[in-house]
Amino acid sequence: MRNDGPVGPAANVALRAWELGKRYELAPSRARRLVRLLRGAGREHASESTFWAVKDVSFILAHGGSLGLIGRNGSGKSTLLRLLARTAHPSAGGVEVRARLGCLLDLGVGFHDEESGRANAEAALVLLGGFTRREASRRVAEIRAFAEIGEYFDLPLKTYSTGMRLRLGFATATLLEPEVLVTDEVLAVGDEAFQRKCSRYFDRFLSAGGSLVLCSHDLSQIDRLCERTLWLDRGIVAGLGASKDVIREYRRSIAGGGASDEAETTGAAASGDAAARSGAGSTHASGELAGLPYEVTALRLLDERGAPIETLETGQTVVVEAEVLAHAGVPHVVIGITRDDLTPVYGVSSDMDGATPASLGGGRHLFRLTFPALPLTAGRHRLRAHALDETATRLYDTVEIYFTVAGDARERGLLRVATEWLE
Numbered sequence: 001m002r003n004d005g006p007v008g009p010a011a012n013v014a015l016r017a018w019e020l021g022k023r024y025e026l027a028p029s030r031a032r033r034l035v036r037l038l039r040g041a042g043r044e045h046a047s048e049s050t051f052w053a054v055k056d057v058s059f060i061l062a063h064g065g066s067l068g069l070i071g072r073n074g075s076g077k078s079t080l081l082r083l084l085a086r087t088a089h090p091s092a093g094g095v096e097v098r099a100r101l102g103c104l105l106d107l108g109v110g111f112h113d114e115e116s117g118r119a120n121a122e123a124a125l126v127l128l129g130g131f132t133r134r135e136a137s138r139r140v141a142e143i144r145a146f147a148e149i150g151e152y153f154d155l156p157l158k159t160y161s162t163g164m165r166l167r168l169g170f171a172t173a174t175l176l177e178p179e180v181l182v183t184d185e186v187l188a189v190g191d192e193a194f195q196r197k198c199s200r201y202f203d204r205f206l207s208a209g210g211s212l213v214l215c216s217h218d219l220s221q222i223d224r225l226c227e228r229t230l231w232l233d234r235g236i237v238a239g240l241g242a243s244k245d246v247i248r249e250y251r252r253s254i255a256g257g258g259a260s261d262e263a264e265t266t267g268a269a270a271s272g273d274a275a276a277r278s279g280a281g282s283t284h285a286s287g288e289l290a291g292l293p294y295e296v297t298a299l300r301l302l303d304e305r306g307a308p309i310e311t312l313e314t315g316q317t318v319v320v321e322a323e324v325l326a327h328a329g330v331p332h333v334v335i336g337i338t339r340d341d342l343t344p345v346y347g348v349s350s351d352m353d354g355a356t357p358a359s360l361g362g363g364r365h366l367f368r369l370t371f372p373a374l375p376l377t378a379g380r381h382r383l384r385a386h387a388l389d390e391t392a393t394r395l396y397d398t399v400e401i402y403f404t405v406a407g408d409a410r411e412r413g414l415l416r417v418a419t420e421w422l423e
Contacts, residue, residue: 012062012063013060013061013062013063013096013098014061014062014063014064014065014097014098014099014179014180014211015060015061015084015095015096015097015098015099015101015180015182015211015213016059016060016061016095016096016098017057017058017059017083017084017093017094017095017096018058018093018094018096019056019057019058019092019093019094020054020056020057020058020080020083020090020092020093020094020095021052021054021055021056021057021090021091021092021093022052022053022054022055022076022079022080022083022088022090022091022092023050023051023052023053023055023091023092024050024051024052024053025050052091052235053076053079053235054076054079054080054083054232054235055092055235055236056092056093056236056237057080057093057230057232057236057237058093058237059230059240061180061211061213062211063099063179063209063211064206064209064210064211065211065212065227065228066206066211066212066213066214066225066226066227066228067212067213067214067226067227067228067229067230068214068215068216068222068223068225068226068228068229068230068243068246069081069213069214069215069216069229069230069232070215070216070217070219070222070229070230070231070232070246070247070250071231071232071233071238071250072233072254074234075232075233075234075235076232076234076235077184077215077232078184078215079235080215080232081103081105081182081184081213081215082105083095084182084213085101085103085105085182086101087103087105097180099178099179099180099211100177100178100179100180101178101179101180101182102173102176102177102178102179102180102181102182103181103182103183104169104170104173104181104182104183104184105182105183105184111124111157111165111168111169112157113156113157113158114156114157114158115156115157116153116154116155116156116157117144117147117149117152117153117154117155117157117160117168118140118144118153118154120157120168120172121136121140121143121144121168121171121172122136122137122140123136124172124176125139125140125172125175125176128176129175129176129177139175142175143168143171143172143174143175144171146170146171146174146197147164147167147168147170147171148167148194149164149167149168152164153168161391162389162390162391163391163392166391167194170198174201178210179210179211180210180211180212180213181205181210181211181212181213182213183212183213183214183215184214184215184216199221202214202225203225206225212225212226214226217395219247219250219251219344220344222243222247223243223244223247226243227242227243228240228241228242228243228246229241229242229243229246229247230246231246231249231250233253238250238253251341251342251343252341254342284398284399285399285400285401286298286299286300286399286401288399292387292396292397293326293327293328293389293396294324294325294326294327294331294387294388294389294396294397295324295325295387295396295397296322296323296324296333296385296386296387296397296398296399297323297324297325297364298321298322298323298399299320299321299322299323299383299385299399299400299401300320300321300322300401301318301319301320301383301401301403302318302319302320302321303316303317303318303319304317304318304319306319309403310402310403310404311403311404311405311406312374312403312404312405312406313405313406313407314374314375314376314377314378314405314406314407314416315373315374315375315416316373316374317370317371317372317373317374318370318371318374319368319369319370319371320335320367320368320369320370320371320383320385321366321367321368321369322335322366322367322369322385322399323360323364323365323366323367324357324364324365324367324385324387325363325364325365326363326365326387326390327363328363328390329389329390330356330357330365330390331357331365331387331388331389331390332349332350332351332387332388332389332390332392333349333350333357333367333385333386333387333388334347334348334349334350334385334386334388334395335347335348335349335367335369335383335384335385335386336348336383336384336385336386337376337381337382337383337384338381338382338384339379339380339381339382339414340379340380340381340382340402342382343414345376345381345414345415348369349388349392350367350392351388351392355367355369367385375415375416375417376405376414376415376416377405377407377411377412377413377414377415377416378405378406378407378408378409378411379404379405379409380402380403380404380405381402381403381404381405382400382401382402383400383401383402383403384398384399384400385398385399385400386398
């Protein structure tokens with residue numbers, strides 16, 4: 001992309017990046033350095049010793065604008081967020097910020113375990129928000145109400161679960177009142193009610209004229225909140241434009257490239273629970289092992305009698321069984337259905353519904369879910385299961401199987417809707 005440099009003072013720009021890049025030096029092994037020294041080559045070739053995590057990224061975010069950031073794991077999204085947040089220094093290009101910047105990348109960073117939630121929240125308001133001690137003490141009640149952690153608010157952080165820490169971090173961040181918010185989907189924490197509260201915060205923030213950069217694997221969230229979307233592929237801009245257009249091309253790319261490691265390509269992403277920032281294993285078949293802390297070891301589609309099926313009729317009742325191996329704690333699972341081309345149909349999570357798996361021993365857990373009268377239209381579909389940690393905020397593994405719905409292929413849409421022609 002063209003290097004325009006910083007914009008003029010009259011431009012309606014809140015945040016701008018031009019030809020932004022981040023290069024990492026890859027240290028060679030001791031053996032390779034020794035061999036090269038013995039051969040008289042004192043330095044590694046640049047192609048062997050450097051890696052561009054982000055390269056030549058340019059965009060403009062206007063005041064009141066919203067930009068989504070999407071891409072596969074390892075595409076450079078987290079690096080770009082750190083560059084925009086100015087917690088990392090660019091190797092090329094630059095970032096210009098013309099508004100008060102707020103970053104919600106690692107909620108709870110800087111909190112102290114020995115202090116209570118109240119004390120940590122007050123300190124954050126003073127140090128990060130510029131509040132006076134009296135103002136912070138008065139407004140901390142708003143944080144307690146938003147976080148909904150009850151009596152734990154006055155207990156030391158070391159007694160908190162991971163989810164409670166994230167709730168406190170997000171609730172505190174809502175009072176910092178930035179003009180430009182750079183964030184990732186670690187915000188989607190807790191139960192469905194709390195997630196709706198987070199979503200309403202985004203809506204109020206944008207309605208008040210705030211500018212948003214949101215990185216998420218939940219494409220439905222990106223489509224709803226962001227006017228424009230930037231798609232990163234191996235650190236390079238693969239698409240930048242209207243969200244609906246970029247998301248459509250991204251989904252086509254995922255479908256054309258075979259198995260994907262992204263939860264957002266399934267209907268599961270629509271539930272908002274698959275907060276998969278990193279660490280997700282590649283999508284694989286049922287029965288294969290991924291060696292991850294949380295992994296789906298089996299996925300089955302059964303009829304009402306418990307017999308495995310690969311073909312079903314529209315409106316047939318089916319049962320989904322997913323076995324998840326967890327090395328610590330009780331995991332969660334997201335079940336998603338997509339068309340063969342990865343168009344999302346539906347997704348639901350155990351965390352959202354408060355479902356508890358049956359323990360099979362040895363860290364193995366069985367989730368069972370019934371779809372009464374599943375109203376899918378004819379065609380080939382994918383059933384996907386995603387293994388999440390015990391806080392339901394981090395996705396680790398994805399398994400998919402295929403099934404076919406019999407029926408009239410001329411029928412349009414994703415679901416069969418009851419209709420009646422009137423004379």
